[in-house]
Amino acid sequence: MTPTAQADSVQPTHISVTFKIVTPDQLRKIVFTLSRMSDAQDDSWSVMFELDERTDPTKDFQLVIQLQVDVDHNDNPNAAATAKHGMDSNQRAQALTAGDTAKDATTGDATLDDAKADAAGVISARDPNSPV
Amino acid sequence: MVNEGKALIRRLTVTLALFLAVAHEGFAQVCSHPRDPLFYETNSYTVGKIKVYSPFGFFLLVRRRFNVLKAGLPIKEGDKFSKEAYDQSFLKIDEGVKEDSVFGENSPVKIVLTKGGLENCREQSGTTRTIDIVYRIFSTDPLPAIRATPENHEDAGEKPATTIAEQNTSHDFKIQPLLSYDKTFRATGGGDLEFRIPGKAVNNFHLSGAGSSTSLLLDTELSGSRAPHLRALDTIEYHVGYHYLENPAPDLTLTEGSGHARITGSSKAFESASARILLRYGTSVEQGIQQSNSVTINIPNNTIANSLYGAVRLYCGLTSTTRYSDAKVSYGLEVGGSGLSTLSFTKQVGDIAYSLRFPGGTHSSWDIQARFTAGGIAGSAILLNERFFGGNVVSTFIPRDSWRIPNGPLDRSIPANVLAAGGLGGTSFYSTNITVGKVLKSSPMIPTSIETANGFGSGVEAAEDTAQGFFADRYESTSPEFQALFIRSTRTLKTDMDNLQEVTAQIQSASIVDKDLDRVLAETERQVRLARNFIRDASVKDKNSLVKDANKLRTINNPTSRFILLLKTIPTLVSLAPPNIRSELEREQTRLKKDITDIVAAIHTIDAGPVGKDADMRAARDMVRPRETIDTLRHEANRFAFGFFAVFDTGRIWPDPYGTHYGLGGGVRLSLVNVNLNLGYAVNPHPHEAVGQGRGAFAVTMTYTNLFR
Numbered sequence: 001m002t003p004t005a006q007a008d009s010v011q012p013t014h015i016s017v018t019f020k021i022v023t024p025d026q027l028r029k030i031v032f033t034l035s036r037m038s039d040a041q042d043d044s045w046s047v048m049f050e051l052d053e054r055t056d057p058t059k060d061f062q063l064v065i066q067l068q069v070d071v072d073h074n075d076n077p078n079a080a081a082t083a084k085h086g087m088d089s090n091q092r093a094q095a096l097t098a099g100d101t102a103k104d105a106t107t108g109d110a111t112l113d114d115a116k117a118d119a120a121g122v123i124s125a126r127d128p129n130s131p132v
Numbered sequence: 133m134v135n136e137g138k139a140l141i142r143r144l145t146v147t148l149a150l151f152l153a154v155a156h157e158g159f160a161q162v163c164s165h166p167r168d169p170l171f172y173e174t175n176s177y178t179v180g181k182i183k184v185y186s187p188f189g190f191f192l193l194v195r196r197r198f199n200v201l202k203a204g205l206p207i208k209e210g211d212k213f214s215k216e217a218y219d220q221s222f223l224k225i226d227e228g229v230k231e232d233s234v235f236g237e238n239s240p241v242k243i244v245l246t247k248g249g250l251e252n253c254r255e256q257s258g259t260t261r262t263i264d265i266v267y268r269i270f271s272t273d274p275l276p277a278i279r280a281t282p283e284n285h286e287d288a289g290e291k292p293a294t295t296i297a298e299q300n301t302s303h304d305f306k307i308q309p310l311l312s313y314d315k316t317f318r319a320t321g322g323g324d325l326e327f328r329i330p331g332k333a334v335n336n337f338h339l340s341g342a343g344s345s346t347s348l349l350l351d352t353e354l355s356g357s358r359a360p361h362l363r364a365l366d367t368i369e370y371h372v373g374y375h376y377l378e379n380p381a382p383d384l385t386l387t388e389g390s391g392h393a394r395i396t397g398s399s400k401a402f403e404s405a406s407a408r409i410l411l412r413y414g415t416s417v418e419q420g421i422q423q424s425n426s427v428t429i430n431i432p433n434n435t436i437a438n439s440l441y442g443a444v445r446l447y448c449g450l451t452s453t454t455r456y457s458d459a460k461v462s463y464g465l466e467v468g469g470s471g472l473s474t475l476s477f478t479k480q481v482g483d484i485a486y487s488l489r490f491p492g493g494t495h496s497s498w499d500i501q502a503r504f505t506a507g508g509i510a511g512s513a514i515l516l517n518e519r520f521f522g523g524n525v526v527s528t529f530i531p532r533d534s535w536r537i538p539n540g541p542l543d544r545s546i547p548a549n550v551l552a553a554g555g556l557g558g559t560s561f562y563s564t565n566i567t568v569g570k571v572l573k574s575s576p577m578i579p580t581s582i583e584t585a586n587g588f589g590s591g592v593e594a595a596e597d598t599a600q601g602f603f604a605d606r607y608e609s610t611s612p613e614f615q616a617l618f619i620r621s622t623r624t625l626k627t628d629m630d631n632l633q634e635v636t637a638q639i640q641s642a643s644i645v646d647k648d649l650d651r652v653l654a655e656t657e658r659q660v661r662l663a664r665n666f667i668r669d670a671s672v673k674d675k676n677s678l679v680k681d682a683n684k685l686r687t688i689n690n691p692t693s694r695f696i697l698l699l700k701t702i703p704t705l706v707s708l709a710p711p712n713i714r715s716e717l718e719r720e721q722t723r724l725k726k727d728i729t730d731i732v733a734a735i736h737t738i739d740a741g742p743v744g745k746d747a748d749m750r751a752a753r754d755m756v757r758p759r760e761t762i763d764t765l766r767h768e769a770n771r772f773a774f775g776f777f778a779v780f781d782t783g784r785i786w787p788d789p790y791g792t793h794y795g796l797g798g799g800v801r802l803s804l805v806n807v808n809l810n811l812g813y814a815v816n817p818h819p820h821e822a823v824g825q826g827r828g829a830f831a832v833t834m835t836y837t838n839l840f841r
Contacts, residue, residue: 013169013248014226014246016226017245017246017578019765020230021758030599032592036588039170045587065602083590085594086593086594086595086596087598088601089739090689092605093686094686094687100665100666110665114662117692120692125687125691
């Protein structure tokens with residue numbers, strides 16, 4: 001039995017696959033992580049997306065955005081469409097805004113509830129004309 | 133020649149270690165509920181062993197990293213099994229192995245696969261019930277050949293284990309033993325010593341020595357590098373050193389000793405939609421002596437066997453890499469003679485190499501590598517050491533450089549330096565080399581069970597589309613049109629908020645505020661404040677005085693937008709406000725509604741116009757390579773593979789009465805991601821035993837498969 005065959009014959013409860021790519025101009029780094037958690041009942045996938053940027057290839061990357069979307073068990077059609085087709089322009093903008101509100105919540109300019117509402121708004125912000 | 137030849141067995145040894153390490157995995161017992169951690173918590177199991185497996189676990193740095201991670205896990209060996217601690221531990225392991233630089237230097241492409249599972253369950257009653265936790269980790273980080281530069285590919289193909297070790301250790305010095313065997317060079321032993329020098333101009337000192345009953349090598353070099361990042365000169369390397377070599381050929385030994393200075397530069401890579409093209413060029417100056425023990429009477433006409441030696445070399449080349457192919461063209465010119473002041477002959481060498489992998493989209497691909505090399509020496513007083521020799525190991529035109537231009541014909545069925553009859557080499561040559569390989573059995577980098585799992589493929593595509601969307605947003609929002617719209621719109625919205633705040637102030641001062649009105653007023657004022665926060669946060673500028681994330685303006689019509697939530701509170705406020713203020717409130721409501729509609733329409737106009745289309749196009753172009761890379765990792769890359777290869781060589785030196793020599797052979801190939809170890813035998817169909825040629829020669833080579841541009 002090959003090592004891989006044996007490894008695959010064991011049923012993992014957790015799987016995580018991460019892709020990291022630095023664009024040819026060396027100014028952007030994209031990280032995707034797809035994670036699966038399993039239990040006796042079912043499996044669920046989630047997708048983490050991270051974008052980092054820098055203005056000079058010799059400098060360190062700065063985090064622009066990090067988001068996580070559950071792929072399965074999405075009763076909400078917007079969430080299901082997001083998991084399938086990615087975020088549309090409204091959602092991407094909302095994600096950045098939610099980041100601002102989260103920062104404001106730490107300084108007292110917004111409440112934690114405001115930050116949570118804006119974060120949840122990433123899914124509901126999906127344009128009805130975007131792919132479903 | 134000696135250092136090339138003696139590398140063979142060293143390569144074989146280190147690579148076998150690499151491949152054997154891949155095959156190391158534990159054997160697990162069957163668990164009755166392998167996917168139900170809660171079962172083992174409920175039934176009070178104890179954690180047996182916690183194991184971390186990786187194909188690269190035999191590297192000290194990797195193993196150390198795993199030990200550190202294991203020590204910091206919430207779950208410990210001997211603890212009562214807890215699902216929560218088990219889940220948390222997986223997250224900790226996964227985060228720990230996918231961090232940047234965790235296994236050494238970063239590479240521009242990386243894939244990390246982490247699996248956690250329950251194994252080896254001792255479930256019999258009457259004994260202590262234990263369960264093992266096993267993590268299997270695969271990361272491309274420790275594998276230098278994954279990096280998309282021809283130099284790194286070649287280096288990793290030539291000496292994978294040492295390259296990995298160098299990449300994964302920050303060393304001030306390196307000592308590396310050398311041991312090899314070749315029919316021409318015999319058993320050879322020696323070592324490499326390398327110091328890092330903390331200087332600005334010179335960064336490295338290298339000393340290499342090796343010897344056998346037929347050969348002796350001594351190399352010493354000081355090196356430095358710079359990165360001007362110019363289009364034509366992205367990086368530059370410079371070296372000064374001394375080189376001594378006793379090189380065996382049939383019936384004689386060639387000896388040379390010289391000092392040299394060498395500079396090599398490379399351009400920035402030209403990136404097109406389908407290829408990555410790089411220009412390389414360099415020059416060297418050498419001065420020394422050359423000698424041989426040949427009887428003078430046998431020396432060909434116009435050839436000097438013992439003399440001073442001087443040479444100036446110029447060389448240039450292009451490399452072009454596409455997703456499935458690699459092409460290299462190199463040309464070298466040497467002007468040499470018995471001293472730099474008496475240059476009397478010229479040597480020219482041209483080399484074209486091409487490799488292709490096909491078909492795409494499969495884990496069991498074919499690959500073909502073809503190479504054509506030719507060279508000639510013209511002029512007078514040609515040095516014997518500078519003539520062309522050939523065989524299964526050939527020297528390089530640029531000695532000691534990572535850029536390898538063959539300095540003679542390569543025929544893998546004939547021992548080194550005995551291709552030509554007479555044993556005194558020749559003044560011109562050509563050789564062709566074809567290698568065809570096929571993967572027969574493979575283990576995909578992403579196991580089929582994961583690749584075909586529901587949600588995995590769509591999840592990857594969704595992530596890719598999201599990344600492309602972010603790029604498009606960035607291009608569009610930094611356009612002058614969008615920037616102008618942003619500034620105009622936020623000014624308008626700010627005025628709207630000022631007006632609304634004024635009206636709410638009027639309400640508060642004009643009437644007795646009851647509980648309901650107070651609540652609605654507070655909510656209205658809160659939304660106004662949050663809307664102002666939005667305008668302030670979104671207006672942050674970058675160092676170029678551009679609004680950093682002007683596309684945040686798109687959110688103003690979202691259901692959770694503060695402006696939309698504000699519009700929703702106004703009707704209630706109108707119903708509770710004093711009658712004389714209601715109309716003013718309604719007017720502000722209408723104005724805000726109209727402003728939002730106008731802004732959204734203006735955004736749509738930009739989206740649909742040339743600015744939006746250009747942004748989409750640029751973003752799509754930016755994502756071509758990342759999409760391609762991910763596709764390769766998913767559908768083509770193997771963790772390890774087994775296959776076969778076949779070789780066919782032709783080579784000829786002039787003068788040689790035996791004409792063209794052929795070599796035909798094949799063997800097996802073991803691959804670790806894109807580094808291949810080829811073990812085979814090449815047959816010489818017309819051996820000329822009088823000149824030292826046998827029936828064939830064993831072929832042990834390291835190659836790499838080009839997975840990425």
